[in-house]
Amino acid sequence: xxRAAPDGIELTVNPQGLLPKLRARLTSAWSPVDQVxxxxxYATALMRTNQVREAxxxxxxxxxxxxxxxxxxxxxxxxxxxxxxxxxxxxxxxxAAARIADLLATLDDRDSGDASHRSTxxxxxxxxxxxxxxxxxxxxxxxxxxAHTPAAQDPVVMPHTLFTLLWADEFDLVERxxxxxxxxxxxxxxxxxxxxxxxxxxxxxxxxxLADAERDARLAxxxxxxxxxxxxxxxxxxxxxxxxxxxxDRTDEAGTLLERAGCLRALPDTWPHTLLLAARGRxxxxxxxxxxxxxxxxxxxxxxxxxxxxxxxISRWRSEAAFMRGQLGDTAGAxxxxxxxxxxxxxxxxxxxxxxxxxxxxxxxxxxxxxxxLSEAVSVLRPAPARLELAxxxxxxxxxxxxxxxxxxxxxxxxxxxxxxxQLGAVRLAARTHTELLAAGALPRRSxxxxxxxxxxxxxxxxxxxxxxxxxxxxxxxxxxxxxTVETHLTRVYRKLGIQGRSELVRALQV
Numbered sequence: 001x002x003r004a005a006p007d008g009i010e011l012t013v014n015p016q017g018l019l020p021k022l023r024a025r026l027t028s029a030w031s032p033v034d035q036v037x038x039x040x041x042y043a044t045a046l047m048r049t050n051q052v053r054e055a056x057x058x059x060x061x062x063x064x065x066x067x068x069x070x071x072x073x074x075x076x077x078x079x080x081x082x083x084x085x086x087x088x089x090x091x092x093x094x095x096a097a098a099r100i101a102d103l104l105a106t107l108d109d110r111d112s113g114d115a116s117h118r119s120t121x122x123x124x125x126x127x128x129x130x131x132x133x134x135x136x137x138x139x140x141x142x143x144x145x146x147a148h149t150p151a152a153q154d155p156v157v158m159p160h161t162l163f164t165l166l167w168a169d170e171f172d173l174v175e176r177x178x179x180x181x182x183x184x185x186x187x188x189x190x191x192x193x194x195x196x197x198x199x200x201x202x203x204x205x206x207x208x209x210l211a212d213a214e215r216d217a218r219l220a221x222x223x224x225x226x227x228x229x230x231x232x233x234x235x236x237x238x239x240x241x242x243x244x245x246x247x248x249d250r251t252d253e254a255g256t257l258l259e260r261a262g263c264l265r266a267l268p269d270t271w272p273h274t275l276l277l278a279a280r281g282r283x284x285x286x287x288x289x290x291x292x293x294x295x296x297x298x299x300x301x302x303x304x305x306x307x308x309x310x311x312x313x314i315s316r317w318r319s320e321a322a323f324m325r326g327q328l329g330d331t332a333g334a335x336x337x338x339x340x341x342x343x344x345x346x347x348x349x350x351x352x353x354x355x356x357x358x359x360x361x362x363x364x365x366x367x368x369x370x371x372x373x374l375s376e377a378v379s380v381l382r383p384a385p386a387r388l389e390l391a392x393x394x395x396x397x398x399x400x401x402x403x404x405x406x407x408x409x410x411x412x413x414x415x416x417x418x419x420x421x422x423q424l425g426a427v428r429l430a431a432r433t434h435t436e437l438l439a440a441g442a443l444p445r446r447s448x449x450x451x452x453x454x455x456x457x458x459x460x461x462x463x464x465x466x467x468x469x470x471x472x473x474x475x476x477x478x479x480x481x482x483x484x485t486v487e488t489h490l491t492r493v494y495r496k497l498g499i500q501g502r503s504e505l506v507r508a509l510q511v
Contacts, residue, residue, distance in 0.1 A: 012190040013226060015045040032065035036078040040085055044191055050230040050268045052093045059086050083107075083117050087160045088195075091124070092232050094269045097308020100125045119144040120157040120164070127164045128309045133349040134168040141165070159192055162199045166206075167313040169350045171385045174203040194220045194233050201240035206352060208387030208424035210244055211457035217241035218480075229262040235272035238263070242279040247388070248458055249428035251286045253485045258283060274303040278317050285324055286428070294324035312341045313353040319360035326364055334364050351384035359393050362400060371400050391420040395433045402440045411442040425456045452509060454496045462489040463497075467505035 010018045022042040026035060039062040046055035059082055066082075069075050090099035104121055123141050126132040141161065158177055165174045178200040182193065201216035220237035227234045238261060245254040258264055258280060267273040267280075281296030301317040304310075312318065318341035325334035338361045345353035355377040362373030374397040381390040398414035401407075414437040421430040455463065465475045472490070476483045494501065497508040 015048040120161045171207040198237045210425040232270045232272040235276040254283045290327040297321040352386035355381040410440040
């Protein structure tokens with residue numbers, strides 16, 4: 001319809017303002033089939049203004065109106081579009097498990113004949129409720145992709161299926177599916193583009209591709225610039241960005257981002273905001289506010305349980321809250337959380353979830369029992385694609401060995417952890433590992449910490465802009481960071497390059 005492009009633009013920049021226009025249009029005499037496009041835009045605008053329940057009601061009314069329409073290819077096409085929207089609305093709400101079960105229970109009555117939609121919803125349900133191990137869920141999805149080749153590129157079933165694959169640690173498959181979806185998406189489909197980019201950012205982060213993860217997360221948030229924190233799509237995009245900033249040791253920048261986005265107050269009760277709440281807890285913990293971090297993580301956990309999941313691959317709030325409780329001296333309470341997470345992680349079966357829980361338990365137990373847990377975490381994670389978690393497990397094992405006075409083993413383990421952390425660009429972990437390595441009585445090779453190759457992606461961007469004459473203020477504006485962040489990056493750049501200041505950057509970088 002002629003209105004589609006203008007609607008797409010306004011949906012991006014002003015979803016609240018678009019609502020009255022769409023509401024009026026839905027009272028027209030168009031047929032139920034012709035109205036589906038407007039219904040979907042209206043439901044999307046409602047979702048983006050934190051009216052998820054109302055969005056579900058609008059879609060349900062459209063299904064009811066279509067019941068009176070005789071079967072046809074056109075009717076089947078629009079019903080399928082509604083199916084996809086309804087799945088995403090269920091996922092983004094505050095009671096996903098119950099809503100997904102309802103969708104599956106009523107799918108037969110809707111006459112869509114869509115095997116792909118049914119299979120992907122069943123996989124989503126199995127992941128959320130941990131009904132099956134991840135291996136079985138992924139096997140079922142792969143069979144579906146093989147039986148229906150377009151399914152892996154289907155914009156109806158893939159957006160919600162991407163989450164299932166992410167939780168199952170299928171990072172390569174997530175990458176391929178995201179690439180296919182982004183290649184075929186239209187510029188006006190901002191919401192789905194942002195969702196796909198946010199999922200890919202989360203996948204790349206866990207795989208240890210931190211620079212790529214930051215780039216995707218920034219692309220997603222840029223698509224949604226100007227939106228309010230109530231927008232669940234914005235919350236979904238902010239989550240991996242905050243998480244990667246913590247790993248890059250840019251906690252101040254993450255705190256500034258939270259403040260500018262209005263995320264320091266109470267957050268809405270949607271699933272993306274629940275993820276954002278946990279990310280806020282990580283930022284607070286990285287900044288030393290363990291009590292504030294624990295409060296955020298426990299509230300996020302309460303919401304996750306209401307949402308209908310205990311799967312630690314979806315949110316590892318228990319082990320992260322356990323770290324905070326440990327810092328606050330509540331070891332017994334921390335162990336209760338970790339033991340429950342480990343039980344659920346073993347049930348789901350992914351190395352990342354199991355390794356994270358084992359690592360948390362090992363750090364809390366210490367002694368021989370702690371070393372056993374940490375050694376098992378490393379063994380579980382070595383063959384897995386979760387490279388960032390492997391780096392953390394290695395560093396934690398090295399710390400445990402050093403505390404047990406096994407300094408020779410500790411130095412070997414910590415060197416491996418440091419090399420991997422530097423390879424991934426995990427600045428915060430690398431700095432902590434370097435400190436532990438020094439405490440274990442060894443010095444890392446100079447080349448590991450100095451020279452242009454030691455610069456992180458963010459440090460390199462700042463250094464290159466400074467080398468061509470940009471001021472700190474101009475760099476901060478261009479990169480959407482604080483002046484203090486720019487100054488911190490430049491201090492690290494000068495140290496790593498062995499120079500005194502800006503005038504030597506061109507030579508040192510060979511710009």
